[in-house]
Amino acid sequence: MTNVAKMKIVAQTRLPTQFAEFTLVGFEDPKGKEHVALTLGDITTDEPVLARVHSECLTGDALFSQRCDCGPQLEAAMRKIANEGRGIIVYLRQEGRGIGLLNKIRAYAEQDKGLDTVEANEILGFVADAREYDIAAGMLAELGVQSIRLMTNNPKKLEKLAECGVKVVERIPHRTEGTPHNEYYLATKTKKFGHLL
Ligand SMILES: Nc1nc2c(ncn2[C@@H]2O[C@H](COP(=O)(O)OP(=O)(O)OP(=O)(O)O)[C@@H](O)[C@H]2O)c(=O)[nH]1
Numbered sequence: 001m002t003n004v005a006k007m008k009i010v011a012q013t014r015l016p017t018q019f020a021e022f023t024l025v026g027f028e029d030p031k032g033k034e035h036v037a038l039t040l041g042d043i044t045t046d047e048p049v050l051a052r053v054h055s056e057c058l059t060g061d062a063l064f065s066q067r068c069d070c071g072p073q074l075e076a077a078m079r080k081i082a083n084e085g086r087g088i089i090v091y092l093r094q095e096g097r098g099i100g101l102l103n104k105i106r107a108y109a110e111q112d113k114g115l116d117t118v119e120a121n122e123i124l125g126f127v128a129d130a131r132e133y134d135i136a137a138g139m140l141a142e143l144g145v146q147s148i149r150l151m152t153n154n155p156k157k158l159e160k161l162a163e164c165g166v167k168v169v170e171r172i173p174h175r176t177e178g179t180p181h182n183e184y185y186l187a188t189k190t191k192k193f194g195h196l197l
């Protein structure tokens with residue numbers, strides 16, 4: 001298959017959370033970068049697996065930032081998977097849409113001056129979205145996942161995963177409640193990235 005990164009499972013363990021006890025699987029990609037998947041139940045059968053492919057957002061996922069919707073989206077995904085008793089979260093370490101944490105902070109600083117999220121990336125010399133999904137495809141393949149029902153609002157993500165050979169049988173809308181701080185960000189995602197919000 002093309003566009004599938006060779007992913008190595010390095011270790012795995014139980015991960016008890018308030019939602020369910022997941023299995024946490026630690027991966028290393030061909031460049032030595034670390035990624036994780038959270039799995040619940042048997043995800044190797046031919047029944048499509050409820051899935052979230054989540055790109056790292058330290059500010060949203062861990063620091064409760066209200067500039068974006070990442071934290072609530074991650075939490076909602078864990079909750080939905082727990083309710084079904086089966087699913088997977090592929091957690092990709094492509095912070096800041098692939099530009100890294102410090103550059104994302106630089107981009108936020110540009111947004112503080114009035115630019116939108118796309119213009120801020122561009123003024124810093126980056127493309128609007130540098131993310132790749134070959135690593136997600138490699139993780140899903142390594143874990144024996146055959147097809148997924150993907151929680152996302154991002155049509156580009158569906159396209160890119162399909163290009164990497166991931167069989168997405170259904171898109172499940174994954175909206176969260178906005179805050180006064182992320183209203184403009186979500187509007188820009190709709191306008192410039194075509195997010196279905
Ligand atoms: N460069 C940059 N990255 C951002 C910004 N806000 C959020 N991110 C990153 O964007 C990624 C999340 O992407 P989103 O566009 O929110 O959502 P998505 O994953 O494309 O789509 P959904 O599946 O619908 O959530 C994470 O890696 C965040 O760190 C920003 O203003 N600038």
Ligand SMILES: [Zn+2]
Binds near residue numbers: 060068069071
């Ligand atoms: Zn975020």
